[in-house]
Amino acid sequence: MPNDDLPSDVRATAAGLDYPQPMRRGSLGERFMKCGKPACACHGDADARHGPYFVLTRGVAQTTRSRFLTPAQAAVARGQVVRAAEFRERLEQYWQACERWADRALEAAAADTDAAKKGASAKSSQDIRKVSLWLGHSNLTATEASVRADPTEQLEAIEAVVPPGLRKGKFRPPDKLLALLKAKPKWRAERA
Numbered sequence: 001m002p003n004d005d006l007p008s009d010v011r012a013t014a015a016g017l018d019y020p021q022p023m024r025r026g027s028l029g030e031r032f033m034k035c036g037k038p039a040c041a042c043h044g045d046a047d048a049r050h051g052p053y054f055v056l057t058r059g060v061a062q063t064t065r066s067r068f069l070t071p072a073q074a075a076v077a078r079g080q081v082v083r084a085a086e087f088r089e090r091l092e093q094y095w096q097a098c099e100r101w102a103d104r105a106l107e108a109a110a111a112d113t114d115a116a117k118k119g120a121s122a123k124s125s126q127d128i129r130k131v132s133l134w135l136g137h138s139n140l141t142a143t144e145a146s147v148r149a150d151p152t153e154q155l156e157a158i159e160a161v162v163p164p165g166l167r168k169g170k171f172r173p174p175d176k177l178l179a180l181l182k183a184k185p186k187w188r189a190e191r192a
């Protein structure tokens with residue numbers, strides 16, 4: 001795991017998870033019960049029921065599991081249940097810090113996409129100027145209207161019909177053409 005750019009809130013909340021201790025999920029309750037003797041007062045009087053009996057309960061896969069404890073065990077289990085609740089809260093804080101971190105990663109990826117689009121847009125502008133030269137348009141606006149669909153496709157289409165000797169990378173403007181271009185300062189001013 002790269003720790004160099006570990007956010008401080010993730011580091012802090014992770015540290016809060018790093019002291020193992022006995023704890024348990026579920027809850028601790030008390031029950032008062034009737035006994036198996038039909039003559040016992042517990043059957044007729046709720047206040048005469050036996051107990052309290054200490055019961056650990058925990059929901060597992062849509063059922064509830066129960067476990068009876070002695071009073072001494074119940075005292076220990078109470079602390080275990082409390083520590084579990086505290087751990088759950090620290091775990092939640094850790095989750096939230098990690099998710100803030102994850103959100104920032106998504107935002108950074110979106111920013112990268114924006115930057116890539118701007119780069120592609122600049123590339124398109126360059127392509128349009130090339131197309132303009134090939135088509136001989138007097139200004140860029142007319143060229144853009146004709147290549148709006150996809151300047152790259154347009155360039156490929158042009159290259160496909162241009163004689164091999166004139167294709168991109170091999171084109172050498174003749175002196176006559178260069179002289180013509182140099183003699184047209186008005187055209188250059190429009191493009192500046």
Ligand SMILES: [Zn+2]
Nearest residue numbers: 034035040042
């Ligand atoms: Zn009884």
